[in-house]
Amino acid sequence: xxxxxxxxxxxxxxxxxxxxxxxxxxxxxxxxxxxxxxxxxxxxxxxxxxxxxxxxxxxxxxxxxxxxxxxxxxxxxxxxxxxxxxxxxxxxxxxxxxxxxxxxxxxxxxxxxxxxxxxxxxxxxxxxxxxxxxxxxxxxxxxxxxxxxxxxxxxxxxxxxxxxxxxxxxxxxxxxxxxxxxxxxxxxxxxxxxxxxxxxxxxxxxxxxxxxxxxxxxxxxxxxxxxxxxxxxxxxxxxxxxxxxxxxxxxxxxxxxxxxxxxxxxxxxxxxxxxxxxxxxxxxxxxxxxxxxxxxxxxxxxxxxxxxxxxxxxxxxxxxxxxxxxxxxxxxxxxxxxxxxxxxxxxxxxxxxxxxxxxxxxxxxxxxxxxxxxxxxxxxxxxxxxxxxxxxxxxxxxxxxxxxxxxxxxxxxxxxxxxxxxxxxxxxxxxxxxxxxxxxxxxxxxxxxxxxxxxxxxxxxxxxxxxxxxxxxxxxxxxxxxxxxxxxxxxxxxxxxxxxxxxxxxxxxxxxxxxxxxxxxxxxxxxxxxxxxxxxxxxxxxxxxxxxxxxxxxxxxxxxxxxxxxxxxxxxxxxxxxxxxxxxxxxxxxxxxxxxxxxxxxxxxxxxxx
Amino acid sequence: xxxxxxxxxxxxxxxxxxxxxxxxxxxxxxxxxxxxxxxxxxxxxxxxxxxxxxxxxxxxxxxxxxxxxxxxxxxxxxxxxxxxxxxxxxxxxxxxxxxxxxxxxxxxxxxxxxxxxxxxxxxxxxxxxxxxxxxxxxxxxxxxxxxxxxxxxxxxxxxxxxxxxxxxxxxxxxxxxxxxxxxxxxxxxxxxxxxxxxxxxxxxxxxxxxxxxxxxxxxxxxxxxxxxxxxxxxxxxxxxxxxxxxxxxxxxxxxxxxxxxxxxxxxxxxxxxxxxxxxxxxxxxxxxxxxxxxxxxxxxxxxxxxxxxxxxxxxxxxxxxxxxxxxxxxxxxxxxxxxxxxxxxxxxxxxxxxxxxxxxxxxxxxxxxxxxxxxxxxxxx
Numbered sequence: 002x003x004x005x006x007x008x009x010x011x012x013x014x015x016x017x018x019x020x021x022x023x024x025x026x027x028x029x030x031x032x033x034x035x036x037x038x039x040x041x042x043x044x045x046x047x048x049x050x051x052x053x054x055x056x057x058x059x060x061x062x063x064x065x066x067x068x069x070x071x072x073x074x075x076x077x078x079x080x081x082x083x084x085x086x087x088x089x090x091x092x093x094x095x096x097x098x099x100x101x102x103x104x105x106x107x108x109x110x111x112x113x114x115x116x117x118x119x120x121x122x123x124x125x126x127x128x129x130x131x132x133x134x135x136x137x138x139x140x141x142x143x144x145x146x147x148x149x150x151x152x153x154x155x156x157x158x159x160x161x162x163x164x165x166x167x168x169x170x171x172x173x174x175x176x177x178x179x180x181x182x183x184x185x186x187x188x189x190x191x192x193x194x195x196x197x198x199x200x201x202x203x204x205x206x207x208x209x210x211x212x213x214x215x216x217x218x219x220x221x222x223x224x225x226x227x228x229x230x231x232x233x234x235x236x237x238x239x240x241x242x243x244x245x246x247x248x249x250x251x252x253x254x255x256x257x258x259x260x261x262x263x264x265x266x267x268x269x270x271x272x273x274x275x276x277x278x279x280x281x282x283x284x285x286x287x288x289x290x291x292x293x294x295x296x297x298x299x300x301x302x303x304x305x306x307x308x309x310x311x312x313x314x315x316x317x318x319x320x321x322x323x324x325x326x327x328x329x330x331x332x333x334x335x336x337x338x339x340x341x342x343x344x345x346x347x348x349x350x351x352x353x354x355x356x357x358x359x360x361x362x363x364x365x366x367x368x369x370x371x372x373x374x375x376x377x378x379x380x381x382x383x384x385x386x387x388x389x390x391x392x393x394x395x396x397x398x399x400x401x402x403x404x405x406x407x408x409x410x411x412x413x414x415x416x417x418x419x420x421x422x423x424x425x426x427x428x429x430x431x432x433x434x435x436x437x438x439x440x441x442x443x444x445x446x447x448x449x450x451x452x453x454x455x456x457x458x459x460x461x462x463x464x465x466x467x468x469x470x471x472x473x474x475x476x477x478x479x480x481x482x483x484x485x486x487x488x489x490x491x492x493x494x495x496x497x498x499x500x501x502x503x504x505x506x507x508x509x510x511x512x513x514x515x516x517x518x519x520x521x522x523x524x525x526x527x528x529x530x531x532x533x534x535x536x537x538x539x540x541x542x543x544x545x546x547x548x549x550x551x552x553x554x555x556x557x558x559x560x561x562x563x564x565x566x567x568x569x570x571x572x573x574x575x576x577x578x579x580x581x582x583x584x585x586x587x588x589x590x591x592x593x594x595x596x597x598x599x600x601x602x603x604x605x606x607x608x609x610x611x
Numbered sequence: 612x613x614x615x616x617x618x619x620x621x622x623x624x625x626x627x628x629x630x631x632x633x634x635x636x637x638x639x640x641x642x643x644x645x646x647x648x649x650x651x652x653x654x655x656x657x658x659x660x661x662x663x664x665x666x667x668x669x670x671x672x673x674x675x676x677x678x679x680x681x682x683x684x685x686x687x688x689x690x691x692x693x694x695x696x697x698x699x700x701x702x703x704x705x706x707x708x709x710x711x712x713x714x715x716x717x718x719x720x721x722x723x724x725x726x727x728x729x730x731x732x733x734x735x736x737x738x739x740x741x742x743x744x745x746x747x748x749x750x751x752x753x754x755x756x757x758x759x760x761x762x763x764x765x766x767x768x769x770x771x772x773x774x775x776x777x778x779x780x781x782x783x784x785x786x787x788x789x790x791x792x793x794x795x796x797x798x799x800x801x802x803x804x805x806x807x808x809x810x811x812x813x814x815x816x817x818x819x820x821x822x823x824x825x826x827x828x829x830x831x832x833x834x835x836x837x838x839x840x841x842x843x844x845x846x847x848x849x850x851x852x853x854x855x856x857x858x859x860x861x862x863x864x865x866x867x868x869x870x871x872x873x874x875x876x877x878x879x880x881x882x883x884x885x886x887x888x889x890x891x892x893x894x895x896x897x898x899x900x901x902x903x904x905x906x907x908x909x910x911x912x913x914x915x916x917x918x919x920x921x922x923x924x925x926x927x928x929x930x931x932x933x934x935x936x937x938x939x940x941x942x943x944x945x946x947x948x949x950x951x952x953x954x955x956x957x958x959x960x961x962x963x964x965x966x967x968x969x970x971x972x973x974x975x976x977x978x979x980x981x982x983x984x985x986x987x988x989x990x991x992x
Contacts, residue, residue, distance in 0.1 A: 018809060028803070029750045032757070039786060042768040060915055063680035098683030098774045103782065104914065112768075144768045149906065150782050152679065154913045189916040215916050 037114040041143035042097045044115050045090050045130035049075070051109035054084035055194035055249040058101035058110055061152075066094035067101060070129055079199035082247030092118070092126040099144045106153060106192065106249040108146040115140035155254025158187040160261055165474035170443040172334040175471070176238070176261075181219070184265035188215035190250060191257050197244030202579075202588035205229045207244050207259050214262055220278060222266035227279040230263075230587055231306040231349055232299055234341040235328050237264025241465075241582045272344060276351045283352060284312035290601045293318065293375035295362050295542075298326025299583045300575025301381035302349050302356075303590030304597070309352040311598050316375070317354060320361040322412070326383055327576070328583060330408040331430070333437045339411075363542030372570060377597045380558070380566075381575035381590065384536035390425060394488025395532070399495040403434040403533035410437055418445050419529035423498045425485050426533030427455025432468040434531055435477045449476035452525055454483050456503050456515060480525075484517050488530055497526040538577050547571075563596030564589055572597055627651055633976050635664050644987035646964065646980070650973060658968035658976075660961045665991035673950040678704055678778060679914035681947070685937075686772045688952060689989045691734045694727035695930035696952075697776035699937040702857060704778035706924035707941050715900065716780030716907045717858045722896040723766070723775065724858075724928070725889040726793070729800070730759045731931035732882045732889075735984045739879060740811055742977035743820045748810055755803060758796055765789055780908030790897045797890050804886070812876075812883065821876035825967040825979035828873055835966070836958040839933025840881040841983055845873040851929035859899070865892050875975075875982035882984075885931075918945050930955050932984050954989030961990060 037043060054075075059067040067088045075085035088101070088110070102110050113134050118126070134140045161177040168175055179187060188211045197207040206225045213222035226233045240260050248256030267275060290313045294301040297319035305315045323329055325342045350356065360366055362382065371378045387402025389395055399419070403426065409416055420442065424435045431453055439449040453472070455462060459481045462469055469479065483500040490496060502521035508514040540558070543551070552559040552567040557577070564572045574589040634645030643664035649657035669688055673681050685700040686693030698720055705712060712720070737752025760770040765786055767773035775782055811817055827837070829845040842849050848867045852860045868884030870877035911917070921943035927936040933955035942948040960983065967979055 015809075015813060015815075028806075029754045038761075038764040038768065040766075040768040040783065041764065057915075061677075061680065063676050063683055096683055096772070097769065098772075099768065100679065100683060100914075147783055149784065150908065152911070152914050154910075186912075189912050192913060192915050212916075 044135035048109040054086035082196035111145035113140040114143040157255035196247040200247030288312040293371040296382040297324035300586035300590040304594040305354040307594035421450035423527040431533035564593035692731035695928040702926035739981040824875040826874040844877040956986040956989040960985030
């Protein structure tokens with residue numbers, strides 16, 4: 002046993018010092034109850050109004066404590082990116098790290114300052130947080146979203162663009178596209194919630210192709226894109242990008258540039274590889290069935306691509322000299338270069354689709370002939386006629402339809418470029434023609450005199466915001482809240498347009514029924530008036546018999562969900578059915594193709610069964 | 612069936628030595644840990660550290676989680692001193708990813724680290740006293756620590772698992788008025804220090820029990836890989852904050868506290884000195900934070916799509932227990948490829964403890980363990 006050596010322990014009176022503590026407050030007095038700290042991480046709170054059910058909280062939760070619960074009673078709106086589900090928390094797993102709060106794209110999730118729950122009921126630890134808190138007593142909020150502590154990347158990578166002075170007199174493409182590095186950075190912003198997938202009319206696999214870009218695998222990305230869209234070059238440039246409207250990141254920040262990412266994917270894969278990827282799942286055997294498609298726009302060509310891949314023999318008939326429809330003849334080249342449309346169509350042609358251009362339905366080929374040649378016929382002739390305002394003087398030859406002029410520009414057909422022009426309309430077509438004319442005017446006269454007259458106020462414009470901004474940079478004037486009254490004509494010459502102030506656009510039932518203040522008249526001098534107030538279809542080629550056979554609904558051909566008409570061999574797709582925009586046309590093209598395939602192969606199977 | 616024959620003890624050969632399990636639920640030991648001691652009378656002739664009760668597999672779990680998700684995991688490795696865990700992990704990630712921590716965040720981290728050191732030392736201080744029967748000390752130490760936990764709660768939203776330091780900075784800026792409250796608390800601590808002095812360091816029981824207990828020489832300490840206050844108690848002025856400075860420590864004025872005794876008392880003296888130094892550092896951090904503004908975190912990518920470049924890093928921090936290190940390997944993915952944690956206690960709570968126990972008395976086992984500030988969660992992880 003070790004010895005314990007004596008040590009110096011100070012004066013023997015030292016312990017008496019402790020007596021002084023008899024008269025002091027004890028150091029360990031029980032603490033008074035107090036509310037938890039302002040940033041306390043207690044039980045969760047969730048603002049159901051703000052929450053969109055994107056499930057990002059579930060993704061970041063490192064303990065799998067969060068599960069999304071489907072609540073049918075809640076509103077669901079895929080176009081706005083709202084799902085009827087809310088996070089439920091399992092407090093047997095939660096570690097109160099609050100990463101779910103910091104990542105929440107909407108900022109709906111927060112934590113309260115409540116932290117006590119005692120119960121023998123195990124189920125009571127699995128709760129669906131709302132604003133009332135764990136026990137419905139509305140404890141104050143604790144840890145909540147802090148702008149500086151956001152885990153998300155809310156800022157978009159900038160798209161390099163040609164400056165206005167360089168682009169104002171030519172039709173070269175404005176957006177230069179992301180380089181691979183920027184595309185990967187932009188792709189890294191995506192939280193993979195899939196709202197874009199739900200919102201897209203064609204239900205593109207955007208989360209998957211964005212993820213592939215983030216991984217630097219552009220070929221995989223193209224493969225994901227081609228699952229649902231044979232027009233990545235086109236949609237990567239001019240899509241109405243409903244995906245971005247629904248994007249969860251866009252709830253508080255700038256949505257992920259899904260459209261530009263699609264473009265980056267195809268821009269970074271060589272054409273021969275794109276063809277190989279797109280045709281990977283092409284059927285090895287022919288079905289022996291023939292399909293005729295009228296109209297080589299996005300809907301017709303999408304259906305053609307799908308059907309050709311399934312082994313059918315597909316021929317597309319097109320009135321114009323080149324395929325593409327409105328993509329080529331409606332959208333100006335500075336937004337969508339023609340060689341990009343050609344690139345997409347080359348993939349479709351590589352699938353075996355035959356496209357016969359300069360073949361007008363009703364003139365060069367009749368519906369009866371199509372029916373005779375094919376087992377099924379798809380109509381995708383689109384909206385090819387511009388609507389007229391029908392105001393006094395609108396029948397003057399210098400009152401033109403925007404779609405006609407745009408087609409002429411594409412075709413290179415000459416027309417007298419007016420030194421000054423007024424465009425009636427506030428949608429994208431109005432800006433397409435206004436900006437195209439502005440370029441032609443700058444080239445011809447060195448100055449621009451184009452005015453766009455929109456019925457809507459500035460904050461309710463139908464056109465894309467970038468169209469409004471960029472057109473202004475190029476010298477196009479915009480006047481909001483005015484409706485056309487009459488075209489002013491002196492002798493034979495068109496002098497301009499008179500407009501009146503628009504008081505309201507829709508009536509109580511929400512129908513288009515503008516009311517004007519007739520006393521507030523304005524004169525806009527111009528040599529040409531262009532109407533860009535919408536398009537309509539011209540289906541006179543159907544012929545009397547077929548027109549009679551078909552069922553109609555409010556002037557449109559009645560179709561089922563998949564695009565089949567009341568005539569068994571005839572389907573319809575594209576702007577005729579839904580839209581007008583490219584991605585809706587693609588969606589209807591897919592649906593029609595699937596329906597045609599099912600009908601044709603069903604017949605085959607039925608025959609084989611006999 | 613035959614009944615086993617139980618021999619009559621009286622017929623057995625006389626035995627002088629016997630085995631005793633010390634723990635795993637000894638109240639004087641943090642967490643579940645045990646030491647199997649072989650005793651001859653009251654004196655230990657052999658000791659075997661018996662860990663593993665607290666193994667939670669952190670290093671493996673971390674390979675499964677995103678870089679950001681791991682911040683919720685690391686403070687749980689060591690309960691009494693969680694901030695150095697967060698700091699080491701974050702810094703290793705920053706080293707691999709080339710992230711630059713804003714100046715304000717660096718000062719906040721120093722503030723947090725030193726507050727955590729004060730907390731941990733107060734805890735050890737109380738615990739150590741309790742191992743020799745001085746429970747007043749324990750209550751006082753833990754009460755004082757509680758007041759510091761209030762500060763943590765105010766800054767981070769949680770008292771123990773702060774999950775506050777994140778790669779690239781900290782998660783939130785300091786709440787308003789907290790610096791003043793820390794200052795007031797430091798004054799309270801300083802008022803309390805002389806009482807601790809009387810109650811512990813001038814206490815005859817402590818001096819008797821702690822002097823010469825669990826003594827190691829500087830040579831032994833160095834050879835055994837001891838770091839931190841235990842090494843400094845043998846006279847070696849080694850401190851990661853000086854030897855391999857991180858954050859803004861090069862700008863901070865503080866002394867490395869050393870003692871020469873190398874025994875339990877010397878180790879506690881070092882900790883007392885370190886509390887004083889930590890107070891000094893916290894005051895400097897407060898002064899700096901009043902001047903330095905700006906962001907508290909560098910810009911980070913979306914945590915769900917964050918691939919760190921391939922590479923590895925070892926980040927070490929001077930925790931209250933010694934050198935705490937995180938070695939992280941990244942293969943360029945969204946998660947660590949491999950993580951290894953060098954728990955500061957993994958040296959002195961196992962091999963060193965086994966050596967120091969030999970020759971000491973049964974009643975000193977707990978004291979030796981506590982004076983080493985052995986933290987089993989760090990050992991097991």
